[in-house]
Amino acid sequence: MENHFVAINYIQCEEAYKPRFEALFGSRAKAIDLMPGFKNMHVLKPKTDNDPFLIVSYWESEKHFKEWTNSPNFLEGHKRGFEDIRKAKEAGQNPPMTSTFKTYQVIAE
């Protein structure tokens, strides 16, 4: 695992959207699982209410991760969440979730 590449998506969810967010990941499309270089992922729910959820994914390299974000599978895997955001926008509402991406290298385990 050492020197592997890690992407963390920090997702800030509206309180009312949290059950839907959890349900989406409970029945996720698994579109990511077939990507070359994908190792595994975890969805982390914070113990403290106002902290973001973390989507942590482990990859063989940054190149593999970028291929995923540019793939049709990426759109497929995020379809329901993107649709929820689009609908809120159309209705003139705040997005139900916002995300910040950060990337890392595994330097020890």
Add this chain to the structure above:
Amino acid sequence: MENHFVAINYIQCEEAYKPRFEALFGSRAKAIDLMPGFKNMHVLKPKTDNDPFLIVSYWESEKHFKEWTNSPNFLEGHKRGFEDIRKAKEAGQNPPMTSTFKTYQVIAE
């Protein structure tokens, strides 16, 4: 892994201390590895300079994690880092690193 417990220590390092921080983890005491309920851990180095390092540890339950933080092994495993902080304090300097702990539940993988 689902429903497992995750602790993340977000470590903000002084720029000059980063090589030492990485060396400490490169030769870590492995005091944590023998704890009951410990699954695995990763040290994540941010790709962006001013972001914190992440120490991510996976546990069978929160109870197992708390037993680790209250164990003699915890002090042993952090001995060199705690000593660096103590010396800086004695010399009237800022601590070379500061940490924020957050805890999570794995809700999907």
